[in-house]
Amino acid sequence: MAGLKQVQRQTGVALWRQIADRIRETIGNGTYDETGMVPPETVLALQFGVNRHTVRSALAALAQEGIVRAVQGRGTLIERKERLNFPITRRTRFTSGIGDQAREMRSLLLDEVQEEASAEVARWLGLKQGEQVIRLETLRQADKRPVSKATSWFPAARFAGIGEAYRKRESITKAFADLGLSDYVRATTEVTASHANTADLADLELTPGAILLIAKAMNTDLDGLPVQYSISRFAADRVQFTIEN
Amino acid sequence: MAGLKQVQRQTGVALWRQIADRIRETIGNGTYDETGMVPPETVLALQFGVNRHTVRSALAALAQEGIVRAVQGRGTLIERKERLNFPITRRTRFTSGIGDQAREMRSLLLDEVQEEASAEVARWLGLKQGEQVIRLETLRQADKRPVSKATSWFPAARFAGIGEAYRKRESITKAFADLGLSDYVRATTEVTASHANTADLADLELTPGAILLIAKAMNTDLDGLPVQYSISRFAADRVQFTIEN
DNA sequence: TATGGTTGTCTATATCAATAGACATTTAAA
DNA sequence: TTTAAATGTCTATTGATATAGACAACCATA
Known part of the structure; x- marks a missing residue:
């Protein structure tokens, strides 16, 4: 481990x-689960081939994120460690997809x-360019920790008032139900990854250089008619996607 | 655009x-497709709210990657701009999935x-821990540009000699066929994103801070018996995944 | 051929990032 | 109570990063 150069300079x-x-x-990988602690600063400095002060800067940043907490005389304790799993299937839904992985789910408009x-x-919605659509900007949280930010479009003619319904029910599925659409399915999902822009960094409480998993998704009703197109940005260190075919 | 802070300091x-x-x-988004050029350095400096020299450093890095080429007196030309699309379905295969998106596909063992x-x-393979497996490390290229690096495991009892078959045929599908497995399907795919480690950076010809899309996939034969478990690392700025349900 | 717009090069200065070393403070265990 | 091991704080030095300004070199075009 010590021989491998894990970091690069002048980049x-x-x-x-x-x-x-x-x-x-x-x-996140669970490597330190046995002790519940990060190795001592001197050991990390040796592993990464850098000065101890440089390791301290790194740990200070992680402490700022609430991931670790340093205790003088004892060591650096791991405070938080999670990665939510999102199944992507024909019946993908955000809230029920999380299931029992979090205690409290919230969706904010x-x-x-x-x-x-x-x-x-x-x-994506099978409309003509220029036709009216409703766009919703939403933020999803698991246990008060932001997980994803999404931009969704709906045909305005069919789903007038979906914003208000979403605000009340905090769920796309329930908002659809309020507007008379009892069921829908996930037709396609495109997944990419990129660096976060400043607005997303702030809303998702991330630091620059952080990674986003981006899912462009299209849902249809049971007749195959598009009802929603959305671009969701997930904090990559907090989630993974699972595709079951 | 100029008002938005697109970059952050001291991070x-x-x-x-x-x-x-x-x-x-x-x-990559095609924003500069009309001119085929990046805006002048002075304009970019104004947009990002930084000194022109800082923009020049950024453009120098992109020139190093072969993405742009500066021409004195004219401007900075866009040299390359691609993003390969990988469909992920029950019948996902690497080579045919690329289809006509690249002229020359190569898979190196x-x-x-x-x-x-x-x-x-x-x-993942439905074996007992400690049973013998064959592990292949492979690198895939599209038009001589590295696209993904993969680690694959196969049950050793069933697929002895798959390394040699893969080296010859440069395709998992054909290697399977040589060993008597005529067809297989993708059972599950897990997608995550993270920063690249040094070995992957080198093989994929990336710069530090670059992003990887990581697909953990399991293939089965037509009886549902696992035949392959693989972890593929893709250069995130060169690919996207498409999931059709 | 003159001009405006563009990239290339140079000098100078201030701040951030990283190393180096020394020592203080706290905790847990011998 | 002593000791070892861990984090906390301080000073000093070097190299990378960013800003600022000036001017040269080159290209397209009026």
Whole structure:
């Protein structure tokens, strides 16, 4: 482990940030579960081939995120370690998909706008460019910790008032039900990953350089008619997707 | 656009790298397709709210990656811009999945090892921990550009010699066929994203801070018996996954 | 051929990132 | 109570990062 160069210099990414990212991931993998602690600073410094002060900068950043807590004389304790699993199937739903992985699920409506469909949105919803659509900006939390931010479009003609319904029920499934759509299915999902922009960084409580898993999804009713197109951004260190075919 | 703070300071990620990442993504989105050029350095400096020299550092990094090429007196030309699409379905195969998106596909065998199944591998392959498995390390290229690196495990009893077959045929599907397995299906796929480690950075020709899309996949034969468990790492800025349900 | 717009190069300065070493403070266990 | 091991704090130095300004070199075009 000590021989492997795990960090690189002069890449525009500070060593302390590379080390912080790697320790966060190692914690997530359960490597330190036996002790519940991160190895001593001197040991980490040796492993990564850097000065102890550099390791301290990394641990300070993780402490800021609430992932570890340093106790003088004892060591650095692991405070939090989770990765939620999202099954992606024909019957994918956010809230029930989380199931018992979190105690409290919340879905907040950040913004609601009626607008003309862009070329992309029109294509996915089977509309003509310029037709009216409703766009919702939503933020989802698991146990008060932000998990994903989503932008969703709905045909305005069919789903007038979906913003208000979503605000009340905090669920797309229930909002659809209130508007007379009792069931729907996931037709396609596209998954990519990229760096977060500043707005998403803030809402998802992430640090720059953090990664987003991005899912572009289209849902249809049981007749195959598109009812929703959405772009969801997930904090990559907090989730994984599972595709069962 | 100029008002939005698109980069953040004092985060351990240098401004020039944040700007490089954002320009690379903007190129990928096709925003500059009309001119085929990146905006002038002075314009970019204004947009990002930084000094022109900082923008130049970002563009130098992108030039190093072969994405742009600066021409004195004219501007900075876009050289390359691609994102391969991988459909993930019950019949997912790497080579045919790429289809006509690339001219030349190659699959290289980096390493072959027979070993005892770890707990994770045994669970996925339906074996007992410690049973013999064959592990292949492979690198896939599209038009001589590395796209993904994969680690695959196969039950050793059933697929002896699969390494040699893969080296010859450069395809899992054909290697399976050589060993008497004419057909197989994708059972499950788990998708995550994370930062690349140093070995993957080198093999995939990436820069630190780069993102990997990671697909853990399990294939079975037509009787539902597991035949392969693999962990594939994709350069996130070169691919996207499509899940059709 | 003159001009405006663009990239290339140079110098100088301030701040952040990383190393190095020394010593203090706290905790747990001998 | 002593000791070892761990985190906390301080000073000092070097290299990378970012800003600022000036000017050269090159290209397309009026």
